[in-house]
Amino acid sequence: MTGEQTEKPARKPRIRDAEATKARILDAAKKEFAKNGLGGARVDDIAEKAKANKRMIYHYFESKEGLFQTVLEDAYLDIRSAEQKLHLEDLDPTAALEKLVRFTWEYYLKNPEFLTLVNSENLHRAKHLKKSEIIKVSSRKLVNLVSSILERGVKAGVFRDGVDPVQLNITIAAVGYYYLTNRFTGTIIYERDLMAKDALEQRIQFNIETIMRLVTV
Amino acid sequence: MTGEQTEKPARKPRIRDAEATKARILDAAKKEFAKNGLGGARVDDIAEKAKANKRMIYHYFESKEGLFQTVLEDAYLDIRSAEQKLHLEDLDPTAALEKLVRFTWEYYLKNPEFLTLVNSENLHRAKHLKKSEIIKVSSRKLVNLVSSILERGVKAGVFRDGVDPVQLNITIAAVGYYYLTNRFTGTIIYERDLMAKDALEQRIQFNIETIMRLVTV
DNA sequence: TAAAGAAGTAACTAGTTAGTGCGTTAAATG
DNA sequence: CATTTAACGCACTAACTAGTTACTTCTTTA
Numbered sequence: 001m002t003g004e005q006t007e008k009p010a011r012k013p014r015i016r017d018a019e020a021t022k023a024r025i026l027d028a029a030k031k032e033f034a035k036n037g038l039g040g041a042r043v044d045d046i047a048e049k050a051k052a053n054k055r056m057i058y059h060y061f062e063s064k065e066g067l068f069q070t071v072l073e074d075a076y077l078d079i080r081s082a083e084q085k086l087h088l089e090d091l092d093p094t095a096a097l098e099k100l101v102r103f104t105w106e107y108y109l110k111n112p113e114f115l116t117l118v119n120s121e122n123l124h125r126a127k128h129l130k131k132s133e134i135i136k137v138s139s140r141k142l143v144n145l146v147s148s149i150l151e152r153g154v155k156a157g158v159f160r161d162g163v164d165p166v167q168l169n170i171t172i173a174a175v176g177y178y179y180l181t182n183r184f185t186g187t188i189i190y191e192r193d194l195m196a197k198d199a200l201e202q203r204i205q206f207n208i209e210t211i212m213r214l215v216t217v
Numbered sequence: 218m219t220g221e222q223t224e225k226p227a228r229k230p231r232i233r234d235a236e237a238t239k240a241r242i243l244d245a246a247k248k249e250f251a252k253n254g255l256g257g258a259r260v261d262d263i264a265e266k267a268k269a270n271k272r273m274i275y276h277y278f279e280s281k282e283g284l285f286q287t288v289l290e291d292a293y294l295d296i297r298s299a300e301q302k303l304h305l306e307d308l309d310p311t312a313a314l315e316k317l318v319r320f321t322w323e324y325y326l327k328n329p330e331f332l333t334l335v336n337s338e339n340l341h342r343a344k345h346l347k348k349s350e351i352i353k354v355s356s357r358k359l360v361n362l363v364s365s366i367l368e369r370g371v372k373a374g375v376f377r378d379g380v381d382p383v384q385l386n387i388t389i390a391a392v393g394y395y396y397l398t399n400r401f402t403g404t405i406i407y408e409r410d411l412m413a414k415d416a417l418e419q420r421i422q423f424n425i426e427t428i429m430r431l432v433t434v
Numbered sequence: 435t436a437a438a439g440a441a442g443t444a445a446c447t448a449g450t451t452a453g454t455g456c457g458t459t460a461a462a463t464g
Numbered sequence: 465c466a467t468t469t470a471a472c473g474c475a476c477t478a479a480c481t482a483g484t485t486a487c488t489t490c491t492t493t494a
Contacts, residue, residue, distance in 0.1 A: 016460055016471050037340055039257030043452060053473050058453065118402055119336045123254055126401035139406040166407050167423045170396055177399075178391030184343035185335055189356040190383050206384045213430040233441050233490055260482060270443050275483065 022060050024050040029057075030071045034113030037120045038068050068120075069128040073135060075117050079107055080138035088145060093153030094212075100146070101211050105176040105204050115181040143169060150215070159215045171214065175207045239277050241267040246274075247288045251330030254337045255285050286345040289338055290352060292331050296324055297355035305362060310370030311429075317363070318428050322393040322421050332398040360386060370432065377434045385432065392424045 028050035032041045043064050047054040061067040086103055088096040108115060121129055129135055146165045153159030179186065179194065186194045193199060245267035249258045260281050264271040278284040303320055305313040325332060338346055346352055363382045370376030396403065396411065403411045410416060 018471065021471080037254055037256055039254055040340075042450090044450090053471095054452090055454080055473065056471080059471085064452065116340060118399060119340070122399050122401045123257075123333060123336070124401075126405055129402055129405050136405065136408060140408070143407065164419070164423070166409060167420065169407070170403065170420075171392055171423070171427060174391045174395030175388055177395050179387055182335060182339050182394075184339045185346055186387065188343055188346050188353065190360065190387070191353060191357070192383060202381070203384065203387075206381070206388070210388060210427065210431050214427050235441065238441080259480090261480095270441095271482090272443070272484080273441080276441085281482065 018060075021050075021052050021056055025052050025057055025060065025067070026071060026074065028052075029067050030075070030113055030117070033068055033071055033120065034116040037116070038065070038124060041068075043067075065128065069131065072117055072121055072128055073132050075111075075114050076129075076132075076135050077138060079111075079114060080135075080142060082107060083142055083145065088149060093149050093156055094158055096149045097153070097211065097215065098208055100149070101172055101176075101208050102204060104172055105207060108176050108180045109200070112180065115177060119181060146172075153215065158217065160217045163215055168211075168215065172211055175210055179203055235277075238267075238269050238273055242269050242274055242277065242284070243288060243291065245269075246284050247292070247330055247334070250285055250288055250337065251333040254333070255282070255341060258285075260284075282345065285337075286348065289334055289345055290349050292328075292334050293346075293349075293352050294355060296328070296331060297352075297359060299324060300359055300362065305366060310366050310373055311375055313366045314370070314428065314432065315425055317366070318389055318393075318425050319421060321389055322424060325393050325397045326417070329397065332394060336398060363389075367432070375434065376432045380432055385428075388431065389428055392427055396420055 025046065029041075029046045032046045032049065036042070041064070043054060043057060046067070047057055050057075057064075057067060061070060083100070083103065086099060088100060091099060143165055146169050150159055150163055150165055150168065154161050183194045194203075242263065246258075246263045249263045249266065253259070258281070260271060260274060263284070264274055267274075274281075274284060278287060300317070300320065303316060305317060308316060360382055363386050367376055367380055367382055367385065371378050400411050411420075
Protein backbone atom coordinates (compact mmCIF):
# COMPACT_ATOMS: atom_id res chain seq x y z
CA MET A 1 0.00 0.00 0.00
CA THR A 2 2.75 2.45 0.95
CA GLY A 3 5.30 1.81 -1.80
CA GLU A 4 5.73 -1.38 -3.84
CA GLN A 5 8.28 -0.04 -6.27
CA THR A 6 10.12 1.96 -3.63
CA GLU A 7 11.40 -0.96 -1.58
CA LYS A 8 14.41 0.34 0.33
CA PRO A 9 15.30 3.22 -1.97
CA ALA A 10 17.81 5.03 0.27
CA ARG A 11 18.92 6.80 -2.87
CA LYS A 12 18.59 10.40 -1.85
CA PRO A 13 17.76 11.71 1.62
CA ARG A 14 14.12 12.56 1.27
CA ILE A 15 12.76 15.52 3.16
CA ARG A 16 9.48 13.68 3.55
CA ASP A 17 10.17 10.16 4.70
CA ALA A 18 7.35 8.32 6.39
CA GLU A 19 9.48 5.38 7.52
CA ALA A 20 12.17 7.59 9.00
CA THR A 21 9.63 9.72 10.84
CA LYS A 22 7.90 6.61 12.15
CA ALA A 23 11.24 5.25 13.35
CA ARG A 24 12.13 8.51 15.08
CA ILE A 25 8.78 8.53 16.85
CA LEU A 26 9.20 4.92 17.99
CA ASP A 27 12.68 5.62 19.28
CA ALA A 28 11.62 8.70 21.21
CA ALA A 29 8.52 6.93 22.53
CA LYS A 30 10.57 3.99 23.79
CA LYS A 31 12.76 6.31 25.83
CA GLU A 32 9.85 8.38 27.12
CA PHE A 33 7.71 5.36 28.09
CA ALA A 34 10.71 3.70 29.71
CA LYS A 35 11.51 6.81 31.71
CA ASN A 36 8.02 7.74 32.86
CA GLY A 37 5.78 4.73 32.32
CA LEU A 38 2.69 4.72 30.13
CA GLY A 39 0.76 7.02 32.45
CA GLY A 40 3.64 9.41 33.06
CA ALA A 41 4.74 9.70 29.43
CA ARG A 42 3.72 12.86 27.59
CA VAL A 43 2.74 12.71 23.94
CA ASP A 44 3.93 16.27 23.40
CA ASP A 45 7.36 15.37 24.75
CA ILE A 46 7.59 12.33 22.48
CA ALA A 47 6.75 14.46 19.45
CA GLU A 48 9.33 17.05 20.39
CA LYS A 49 12.10 14.51 21.02
CA ALA A 50 11.27 12.76 17.75
CA LYS A 51 11.43 16.08 15.92
CA ALA A 52 8.03 15.21 14.57
CA ASN A 53 4.68 16.89 14.83
CA LYS A 54 2.30 15.45 17.39
CA ARG A 55 -0.24 15.04 14.60
CA MET A 56 2.06 12.43 13.01
CA ILE A 57 1.92 10.26 16.13
CA TYR A 58 -1.85 10.04 15.83
CA HIS A 59 -1.55 9.53 12.08
CA TYR A 60 0.78 6.53 12.38
CA PHE A 61 -0.22 5.02 15.72
CA GLU A 62 -3.83 6.09 16.32
CA SER A 63 -3.45 6.75 20.04
CA LYS A 64 -0.99 6.96 22.90
CA GLU A 65 -1.82 3.36 23.79
CA GLY A 66 -1.42 2.26 20.18
CA LEU A 67 2.05 3.79 20.23
CA PHE A 68 2.86 2.04 23.51
CA GLN A 69 1.74 -1.28 22.12
CA THR A 70 4.02 -0.96 19.08
CA VAL A 71 6.96 0.06 21.27
CA LEU A 72 6.36 -2.92 23.54
CA GLU A 73 6.01 -5.40 20.69
CA ASP A 74 9.22 -4.15 19.10
CA ALA A 75 11.04 -4.50 22.40
CA TYR A 76 9.93 -8.12 22.88
CA LEU A 77 10.70 -9.02 19.27
CA ASP A 78 14.17 -7.55 19.66
CA ILE A 79 15.18 -9.67 22.66
CA ARG A 80 13.54 -12.81 21.26
CA SER A 81 15.37 -12.44 17.95
CA ALA A 82 18.67 -11.76 19.73
CA GLU A 83 18.21 -14.98 21.71
CA GLN A 84 17.75 -16.97 18.53
CA LYS A 85 20.90 -15.46 17.08
CA LEU A 86 22.96 -16.98 19.90
CA HIS A 87 22.74 -20.37 18.14
CA LEU A 88 22.80 -22.18 21.45
CA GLU A 89 21.99 -25.44 19.67
CA ASP A 90 25.59 -25.48 18.42
CA LEU A 91 27.04 -25.46 21.94
CA ASP A 92 27.23 -28.25 24.50
CA PRO A 93 24.44 -28.03 27.13
CA THR A 94 26.54 -26.51 29.92
CA ALA A 95 28.08 -23.86 27.68
CA ALA A 96 24.71 -23.14 26.07
CA LEU A 97 22.99 -22.56 29.41
CA GLU A 98 25.79 -20.39 30.74
CA LYS A 99 25.74 -18.36 27.56
CA LEU A 100 21.99 -17.82 27.87
CA VAL A 101 22.31 -16.66 31.48
CA ARG A 102 25.09 -14.28 30.52
CA PHE A 103 23.22 -13.02 27.46
CA THR A 104 20.03 -12.35 29.44
CA TRP A 105 21.97 -10.39 32.04
CA GLU A 106 23.85 -8.35 29.47
CA TYR A 107 20.73 -7.66 27.43
CA TYR A 108 18.96 -6.24 30.51
CA LEU A 109 22.06 -4.26 31.39
CA LYS A 110 22.38 -2.72 27.92
CA ASN A 111 18.62 -2.24 27.45
CA PRO A 112 17.22 -1.04 30.76
CA GLU A 113 14.21 0.38 28.88
CA PHE A 114 13.09 -3.19 28.31
CA LEU A 115 12.72 -3.72 32.06
CA THR A 116 10.69 -0.58 32.58
CA LEU A 117 8.46 -1.25 29.60
CA VAL A 118 7.66 -4.72 30.90
CA ASN A 119 6.96 -3.31 34.36
CA SER A 120 4.64 -0.74 32.87
CA GLU A 121 2.83 -3.38 30.85
CA ASN A 122 2.31 -5.48 33.97
CA LEU A 123 0.91 -2.47 35.79
CA HIS A 124 -1.70 -2.48 33.03
CA ARG A 125 -2.29 -6.20 33.41
CA ALA A 126 -0.71 -6.98 30.02
CA LYS A 127 -3.67 -5.57 28.12
CA HIS A 128 -1.49 -4.53 25.17
CA LEU A 129 0.57 -7.72 24.94
CA LYS A 130 -2.60 -9.79 25.03
CA LYS A 131 -3.49 -8.52 21.59
CA SER A 132 -0.20 -9.57 20.03
CA GLU A 133 -0.05 -13.02 18.42
CA ILE A 134 3.52 -12.67 17.15
CA ILE A 135 4.84 -12.32 20.70
CA LYS A 136 3.38 -15.69 21.69
CA VAL A 137 4.98 -17.41 18.71
CA SER A 138 8.43 -15.99 19.34
CA SER A 139 8.22 -16.73 23.08
CA ARG A 140 7.39 -20.35 22.35
CA LYS A 141 10.70 -20.60 20.51
CA LEU A 142 12.58 -19.48 23.62
CA VAL A 143 10.93 -22.11 25.81
CA ASN A 144 11.71 -24.75 23.18
CA LEU A 145 15.33 -23.60 23.13
CA VAL A 146 15.72 -24.06 26.88
CA SER A 147 13.80 -27.34 26.71
CA SER A 148 16.20 -28.80 24.20
CA ILE A 149 19.27 -27.61 26.12
CA LEU A 150 17.89 -29.33 29.22
CA GLU A 151 17.11 -32.53 27.30
CA ARG A 152 20.55 -32.66 25.77
CA GLY A 153 22.09 -32.09 29.18
CA VAL A 154 20.12 -34.91 30.73
CA LYS A 155 21.13 -37.26 27.93
CA ALA A 156 24.77 -36.24 28.33
CA GLY A 157 24.47 -36.95 32.05
CA VAL A 158 25.41 -33.42 33.13
CA PHE A 159 21.94 -32.15 34.05
CA ARG A 160 19.46 -33.78 36.37
CA ASP A 161 16.10 -34.91 35.06
CA GLY A 162 12.74 -33.30 35.88
CA VAL A 163 13.64 -29.62 35.73
CA ASP A 164 10.69 -27.69 34.28
CA PRO A 165 11.98 -25.59 31.36
CA VAL A 166 9.43 -22.82 32.02
CA GLN A 167 10.47 -22.53 35.67
CA LEU A 168 14.11 -22.49 34.62
CA ASN A 169 13.42 -19.83 32.03
CA ILE A 170 11.63 -17.69 34.59
CA THR A 171 14.46 -18.11 37.06
CA ILE A 172 17.15 -17.15 34.54
CA ALA A 173 15.23 -13.96 33.85
CA ALA A 174 14.41 -13.39 37.52
CA VAL A 175 17.95 -13.33 38.95
CA GLY A 176 18.98 -10.64 36.48
CA TYR A 177 15.74 -8.71 36.16
CA TYR A 178 15.13 -8.16 39.86
CA TYR A 179 18.66 -6.96 40.52
CA LEU A 180 18.59 -4.45 37.66
CA THR A 181 15.02 -3.18 37.75
CA ASN A 182 15.34 -2.56 41.48
CA ARG A 183 18.83 -1.12 41.28
CA PHE A 184 17.75 2.21 42.79
CA THR A 185 15.94 0.92 45.87
CA GLY A 186 18.47 -1.93 46.07
CA THR A 187 21.38 0.46 46.35
CA ILE A 188 19.68 2.05 49.38
CA ILE A 189 18.38 -1.14 51.02
CA TYR A 190 21.67 -3.00 50.75
CA GLU A 191 23.82 0.11 51.26
CA ARG A 192 26.05 -0.90 48.37
CA ASP A 193 26.40 0.55 44.86
CA LEU A 194 24.77 -2.24 42.87
CA MET A 195 25.82 -0.67 39.58
CA ALA A 196 29.55 -0.43 40.34
CA LYS A 197 31.67 -2.36 37.87
CA ASP A 198 32.82 -5.01 40.33
CA ALA A 199 29.34 -5.35 41.81
CA LEU A 200 27.97 -6.15 38.34
CA GLU A 201 30.76 -8.65 37.70
CA GLN A 202 30.10 -10.30 41.07
CA ARG A 203 26.38 -10.53 40.30
CA ILE A 204 26.67 -12.20 36.90
CA GLN A 205 29.02 -14.80 38.43
CA PHE A 206 26.52 -15.38 41.23
CA ASN A 207 23.70 -15.78 38.72
CA ILE A 208 25.64 -18.34 36.67
CA GLU A 209 26.43 -20.22 39.88
CA THR A 210 22.74 -20.14 40.90
CA ILE A 211 21.48 -21.53 37.60
CA MET A 212 24.22 -24.13 37.21
CA ARG A 213 23.72 -25.51 40.70
CA LEU A 214 19.99 -25.67 39.98
CA VAL A 215 20.32 -27.97 36.96
CA THR A 216 23.45 -29.93 37.74
CA VAL A 217 23.07 -33.57 38.82
CA MET B 218 1.28 17.98 69.82
CA THR B 219 -1.89 16.27 68.73
CA GLY B 220 -3.16 14.83 71.99
CA GLU B 221 -1.09 14.00 75.07
CA GLN B 222 -3.93 13.15 77.37
CA THR B 223 -5.91 11.37 74.72
CA GLU B 224 -3.52 8.47 74.19
CA LYS B 225 -5.54 5.67 72.66
CA PRO B 226 -8.96 6.72 73.94
CA ALA B 227 -11.17 4.45 71.83
CA ARG B 228 -13.94 5.39 74.22
CA LYS B 229 -16.59 6.56 71.84
CA PRO B 230 -16.46 6.55 68.06
CA ARG B 231 -15.72 10.14 67.28
CA ILE B 232 -17.26 11.78 64.26
CA ARG B 233 -14.09 13.77 63.88
CA ASP B 234 -11.12 11.50 64.23
CA ALA B 235 -7.82 12.69 62.81
CA GLU B 236 -6.03 9.34 63.21
CA ALA B 237 -8.83 7.38 61.60
CA THR B 238 -9.05 9.77 58.67
CA LYS B 239 -5.30 9.65 58.21
CA ALA B 240 -5.41 5.84 58.24
CA ARG B 241 -8.25 5.76 55.70
CA ILE B 242 -6.29 8.06 53.41
CA LEU B 243 -3.16 5.93 53.68
CA ASP B 244 -5.10 2.78 52.96
CA ALA B 245 -6.85 4.23 49.92
CA ALA B 246 -3.59 5.76 48.69
CA LYS B 247 -1.76 2.45 48.95
CA LYS B 248 -4.36 0.81 46.74
CA GLU B 249 -4.49 3.66 44.25
CA PHE B 250 -0.69 4.01 43.96
CA ALA B 251 -0.33 0.25 43.62
CA LYS B 252 -2.95 0.11 40.91
CA ASN B 253 -1.88 3.09 38.82
CA GLY B 254 1.63 4.02 39.89
CA LEU B 255 2.64 7.39 41.27
CA GLY B 256 2.05 9.17 37.97
CA GLY B 257 -1.22 7.43 37.19
CA ALA B 258 -2.74 7.80 40.65
CA ARG B 259 -5.36 10.52 41.09
CA VAL B 260 -5.52 12.52 44.29
CA ASP B 261 -9.26 13.06 43.81
CA ASP B 262 -9.80 9.30 43.56
CA ILE B 263 -7.78 8.68 46.72
CA ALA B 264 -9.86 11.25 48.60
CA GLU B 265 -13.09 9.72 47.37
CA LYS B 266 -12.08 6.15 48.22
CA ALA B 267 -10.90 7.26 51.64
CA LYS B 268 -14.20 9.03 52.21
CA ALA B 269 -12.18 12.08 53.06
CA ASN B 270 -12.00 15.53 51.60
CA LYS B 271 -9.07 16.17 49.28
CA ARG B 272 -8.04 19.07 51.46
CA MET B 273 -7.30 16.60 54.27
CA ILE B 274 -4.69 14.86 52.12
CA TYR B 275 -2.81 18.11 51.74
CA HIS B 276 -3.30 18.88 55.41
CA TYR B 277 -1.79 15.62 56.60
CA PHE B 278 0.71 14.78 53.86
CA GLU B 279 1.62 18.11 52.23
CA SER B 280 1.65 16.81 48.66
CA LYS B 281 0.91 13.83 46.44
CA GLU B 282 4.57 12.85 46.65
CA GLY B 283 4.58 13.27 50.41
CA LEU B 284 1.66 10.87 50.56
CA PHE B 285 3.46 8.42 48.30
CA GLN B 286 6.55 8.55 50.47
CA THR B 287 4.57 7.74 53.61
CA VAL B 288 2.78 4.86 51.85
CA LEU B 289 6.10 3.47 50.64
CA GLU B 290 7.79 3.78 54.02
CA ASP B 291 4.89 2.04 55.71
CA ALA B 292 5.05 -0.78 53.17
CA TYR B 293 8.77 -1.38 53.73
CA LEU B 294 8.44 -1.18 57.50
CA ASP B 295 5.64 -3.74 57.37
CA ILE B 296 7.63 -6.41 55.53
CA ARG B 297 10.80 -5.74 57.54
CA SER B 298 8.94 -6.07 60.82
CA ALA B 299 7.19 -9.25 59.63
CA GLU B 300 10.60 -10.75 58.81
CA GLN B 301 11.86 -10.05 62.30
CA LYS B 302 8.79 -11.69 63.79
CA LEU B 303 9.70 -15.00 62.14
CA HIS B 304 12.37 -15.53 64.84
CA LEU B 305 14.61 -17.38 62.42
CA GLU B 306 17.40 -17.34 64.97
CA ASP B 307 15.51 -20.03 66.89
CA LEU B 308 15.54 -22.45 63.93
CA ASP B 309 18.38 -24.54 62.56
CA PRO B 310 20.05 -22.94 59.49
CA THR B 311 18.34 -25.10 56.86
CA ALA B 312 14.88 -24.66 58.33
CA ALA B 313 15.49 -20.94 58.88
CA LEU B 314 16.51 -20.35 55.26
CA GLU B 315 13.60 -22.37 53.90
CA LYS B 316 11.21 -20.48 56.13
CA LEU B 317 12.56 -17.14 54.88
CA VAL B 318 12.18 -18.19 51.24
CA ARG B 319 8.64 -19.34 51.91
CA PHE B 320 7.77 -16.22 53.90
CA THR B 321 9.09 -13.88 51.20
CA TRP B 322 7.04 -15.67 48.57
CA GLU B 323 3.88 -15.64 50.63
CA TYR B 324 4.30 -12.02 51.61
CA TYR B 325 4.55 -10.96 47.97
CA LEU B 326 1.60 -13.17 47.12
CA LYS B 327 -0.59 -11.68 49.83
CA ASN B 328 0.64 -8.11 49.35
CA PRO B 329 0.95 -7.55 45.60
CA GLU B 330 0.73 -3.78 46.23
CA PHE B 331 4.19 -4.00 47.73
CA LEU B 332 5.63 -5.14 44.40
CA THR B 333 3.97 -2.36 42.44
CA LEU B 334 4.97 0.29 44.93
CA VAL B 335 8.60 -0.79 44.74
CA ASN B 336 8.44 -0.80 40.95
CA SER B 337 6.98 2.68 40.98
CA GLU B 338 9.69 3.89 43.35
CA ASN B 339 12.39 2.49 41.07
CA LEU B 340 10.83 4.25 38.10
CA HIS B 341 11.47 7.40 40.10
CA ARG B 342 15.04 6.35 40.88
CA ALA B 343 14.24 5.82 44.57
CA LYS B 344 14.02 9.54 45.26
CA HIS B 345 11.50 9.07 48.07
CA LEU B 346 13.22 6.14 49.78
CA LYS B 347 16.52 8.02 49.73
CA LYS B 348 15.11 10.44 52.29
CA SER B 349 14.16 7.72 54.74
CA GLU B 350 16.71 6.79 57.39
CA ILE B 351 14.48 4.28 59.19
CA ILE B 352 14.32 2.10 56.09
CA LYS B 353 18.09 1.73 55.99
CA VAL B 354 18.21 0.70 59.63
CA SER B 355 15.53 -1.95 59.31
CA SER B 356 17.03 -3.30 56.07
CA ARG B 357 20.39 -3.73 57.77
CA LYS B 358 18.68 -6.06 60.22
CA LEU B 359 17.49 -8.28 57.39
CA VAL B 360 20.97 -8.63 55.91
CA ASN B 361 22.34 -9.42 59.37
CA LEU B 362 19.67 -12.06 59.79
CA VAL B 363 20.66 -13.84 56.57
CA SER B 364 24.33 -13.39 57.42
CA SER B 365 23.94 -15.17 60.73
CA ILE B 366 21.90 -18.01 59.21
CA LEU B 367 24.66 -18.51 56.64
CA GLU B 368 27.37 -18.42 59.31
CA ARG B 369 25.56 -20.93 61.49
CA GLY B 370 25.06 -23.18 58.47
CA VAL B 371 28.74 -23.08 57.58
CA LYS B 372 29.70 -23.92 61.17
CA ALA B 373 27.22 -26.81 61.19
CA GLY B 374 28.74 -28.07 57.96
CA VAL B 375 25.47 -27.88 55.99
CA PHE B 376 26.19 -24.70 53.99
CA ARG B 377 29.25 -23.98 51.90
CA ASP B 378 31.52 -21.08 52.77
CA GLY B 379 31.85 -17.84 50.81
CA VAL B 380 28.24 -17.14 49.88
CA ASP B 381 27.65 -13.38 49.95
CA PRO B 382 24.63 -12.69 52.21
CA VAL B 383 23.58 -9.67 50.14
CA GLN B 384 23.61 -11.67 46.90
CA LEU B 385 21.66 -14.43 48.60
CA ASN B 386 19.14 -11.95 49.95
CA ILE B 387 18.68 -10.43 46.52
CA THR B 388 18.22 -13.85 44.97
CA ILE B 389 15.63 -14.95 47.53
CA ALA B 390 13.63 -11.85 46.69
CA ALA B 391 14.27 -12.15 42.95
CA VAL B 392 12.88 -15.64 42.36
CA GLY B 393 9.56 -14.69 43.93
CA TYR B 394 9.36 -11.04 42.93
CA TYR B 395 9.94 -11.53 39.20
CA TYR B 396 7.40 -14.32 38.93
CA LEU B 397 4.69 -12.35 40.70
CA THR B 398 5.27 -8.82 39.46
CA ASN B 399 5.36 -10.11 35.88
CA ARG B 400 2.45 -12.49 36.33
CA PHE B 401 0.40 -10.79 33.60
CA THR B 402 3.00 -10.75 30.83
CA GLY B 403 4.30 -14.10 32.11
CA THR B 404 0.95 -15.77 31.67
CA ILE B 405 1.01 -14.70 27.99
CA ILE B 406 4.70 -15.36 27.28
CA TYR B 407 4.69 -18.82 28.83
CA GLU B 408 1.13 -19.65 27.77
CA ARG B 409 0.37 -20.96 31.23
CA ASP B 410 -1.79 -19.55 34.04
CA LEU B 411 0.97 -18.56 36.45
CA MET B 412 -1.55 -17.76 39.18
CA ALA B 413 -3.33 -21.13 39.19
CA LYS B 414 -3.17 -22.87 42.54
CA ASP B 415 -0.92 -25.72 41.39
CA ALA B 416 1.31 -23.34 39.43
CA LEU B 417 1.90 -21.31 42.60
CA GLU B 418 2.64 -24.46 44.59
CA GLN B 419 5.06 -25.63 41.92
CA ARG B 420 6.84 -22.28 41.93
CA ILE B 421 7.43 -22.03 45.67
CA GLN B 422 8.88 -25.56 45.61
CA PHE B 423 11.12 -24.58 42.72
CA ASN B 424 12.27 -21.47 44.59
CA ILE B 425 13.14 -23.44 47.72
CA GLU B 426 15.07 -25.90 45.57
CA THR B 427 16.92 -23.05 43.83
CA ILE B 428 18.02 -21.40 47.08
CA MET B 429 18.89 -24.62 48.87
CA ARG B 430 21.04 -25.90 46.02
CA LEU B 431 22.77 -22.51 45.98
CA VAL B 432 23.97 -22.65 49.58
CA THR B 433 24.38 -26.38 50.20
CA VAL B 434 27.90 -27.79 50.33
C1' DT C 435 -20.33 28.30 78.59
C1' DA C 436 -17.33 30.94 75.87
C1' DA C 437 -13.21 30.94 73.40
C1' DA C 438 -9.80 28.60 70.83
C1' DG C 439 -8.24 25.33 67.98
C1' DA C 440 -8.62 21.44 65.18
C1' DA C 441 -11.33 18.66 61.67
C1' DG C 442 -13.73 18.96 57.71
C1' DT C 443 -15.89 20.87 53.18
C1' DA C 444 -17.27 23.15 48.66
C1' DA C 445 -15.88 25.61 45.03
C1' DC C 446 -12.29 27.41 42.54
C1' DT C 447 -7.71 28.22 39.84
C1' DA C 448 -4.03 27.85 36.83
C1' DG C 449 -1.75 24.84 34.29
C1' DT C 450 -1.74 20.34 31.61
C1' DT C 451 -2.99 16.87 28.48
C1' DA C 452 -4.70 13.59 24.84
C1' DG C 453 -6.65 14.14 20.84
C1' DT C 454 -8.47 16.98 16.24
C1' DG C 455 -9.89 20.07 12.36
C1' DC C 456 -8.22 21.93 8.66
C1' DG C 457 -4.98 23.87 5.78
C1' DT C 458 -0.17 23.55 3.43
C1' DT C 459 3.56 21.53 0.87
C1' DA C 460 6.33 17.91 -1.15
C1' DA C 461 6.50 13.80 -4.00
C1' DA C 462 4.64 10.41 -7.10
C1' DT C 463 1.93 9.46 -11.30
C1' DG C 464 -0.17 9.78 -15.89
C1' DC D 465 3.06 19.85 -16.48
C1' DA D 466 -1.26 18.95 -14.14
C1' DT D 467 -3.40 16.18 -10.85
C1' DT D 468 -3.56 13.24 -7.16
C1' DT D 469 -1.77 11.37 -2.95
C1' DA D 470 0.63 11.32 1.09
C1' DA D 471 3.56 13.84 4.61
C1' DC D 472 3.44 17.44 7.61
C1' DG D 473 2.18 21.36 10.83
C1' DC D 474 -0.51 25.10 13.26
C1' DA D 475 -3.71 26.18 16.40
C1' DC D 476 -7.39 24.72 18.95
C1' DT D 477 -10.57 22.24 22.60
C1' DA D 478 -12.68 19.75 26.06
C1' DA D 479 -11.58 17.36 29.86
C1' DC D 480 -8.71 16.76 33.59
C1' DT D 481 -5.57 17.55 37.67
C1' DA D 482 -2.63 19.03 41.66
C1' DG D 483 -3.09 22.22 44.79
C1' DT D 484 -5.62 26.37 47.30
C1' DT D 485 -8.88 29.80 49.33
C1' DA D 486 -12.19 30.81 52.33
C1' DC D 487 -15.43 29.01 55.05
C1' DT D 488 -18.29 25.91 58.46
C1' DT D 489 -18.69 22.70 62.21
C1' DC D 490 -17.26 19.95 65.93
C1' DT D 491 -14.43 19.15 70.25
C1' DT D 492 -11.76 20.45 73.97
C1' DT D 493 -10.58 23.21 77.82
C1' DA D 494 -10.19 27.23 80.91
